[in-house]
């Protein structure tokens with residue numbers, strides 16, 4: 001048997017087993033009981049380094065495409081949401097980098113995109129463009145020597161993101177471009193990658209190529225002359241850090257310490273179809289918030305909040321929308337490790353262990369520990385008023 005993988009399988013609280021198994025022999029297992037110290041179980045160092053590398057390399061492909069976005073680069077999915085060659089290229093790159101960096105790990109990714117539309121007749125040119133972008137990006141990075149992937153390799157890499165997630169084992173959670181509408185508009189977007197272990201988010205990386213390094217405020221407007229490109233990363237129990245994309249010198253970040261809600265400012269989606277702006281305005285009014293909302297796309301909102309740019313993030317999708325884990329997993333740990341709190345409108349923490357979807361009560365609210373009780377109260381009142389006005 002080709003033993004090439006070590007997997008930690010939790011059983012009872014303090015006893016862990018190490019399972020030695022082969023990826024080439026259908027995961028046939030040889031299970032050895034072993035007690036592990038929590039530091040061994042919880043280090044995730046290799047995974048953390050791989051995730052940062054993957055999200056940074058994918059950002060280069062996205063930056064290149066955003067600068068020269070062609071009409072033909074943007075397609076429409078079945079649900080009529082946009083997807084671009086960069087969404088596919090980024091997903092392929094992250095998958096390839098994780099596989100190269102972690103060759104002995106079991107590989108499972110829950111990701112937003114799949115290759116179905118790229119396998120259809122008429123999609124050959126788009127697929128070739130994606131393949132060229134992936135190859136160019138890998139060749140400029142140079143980490144893996146000279147490799148040339150075929151279109152079939154790229155389709156396979158995209159489809160390695162077909163896991164359903166869940167409460168057992170490890171699963172990467174990937175949004176290759178979060179905020180595709182912002183990306184197409186030339187605004188904010190993020191490459192969001194997190195690792196779930198037994199249903200819990202244990203690390204997260206947010207690559208935000210257009211987010212200014214300096215803090216953004218209510219009068220924020222994206223402009224090309226600001227210094228931009230931030231990488232946020234957080235590991236469970238180890239805090240949140242930010243560094244310039246592709247740069248070194250990370251700094252530890254913290255959410256704001258504001259206690260008076262009148263001084264708070266809040267983030268929400270740029271797209272009013274993604275979140276009810278009238279509801280957040282009513283919540284902000286109850287809190288006495290004076291500043292106008294900061295409306296930006298993607299999980300860049302979580303990143304900005306983690307470094308104290310604003311105090312609150314409100315997300316209230318319209319009726320019937322189901323939130324997906326890749327839209328929140330990385331952002332959630334980036335904020336919580338920076339001292340913030342992320343919950344649904346009723347105060348329940350987000351549960352990432354239920355598969356692709358989050359099972360939520362109405363919306364998502366994010367702020368610091370001090371402001372959360374007042375925010376929950378304002379949310380409850382605004383929701384009741386909205387319900388009684390219907």
Ligand SMILES: Nc1ncnc2c1ncn2[C@@H]1O[C@H](COP(=O)(O)O)[C@@H](OP(=O)(O)O)[C@H]1O
Pocket residue numbers: 081112175177178179180181182268269270271273274275296297298299317318321324327
């Ligand atoms: N009707 C809707 N309500 C809420 N969220 C929606 C939505 N339609 C799409 N989304 C999600 O909102 C995400 C962007 O969030 P934001 O509004 O914060 O920028 C999208 O991620 P993608 O761009 O990865 O598809 C998509 O998953």
Ligand SMILES: [Mg+2]
Pocket residue numbers: 081082112180
């Ligand atoms: Mg999408």
Ligand SMILES: [Mg+2]
Pocket residue numbers: 175177178179326327
């Ligand atoms: Mg998304």
Ligand SMILES: [Mg+2]
Pocket residue numbers: 087112175176177178179180
């Ligand atoms: Mg996306």
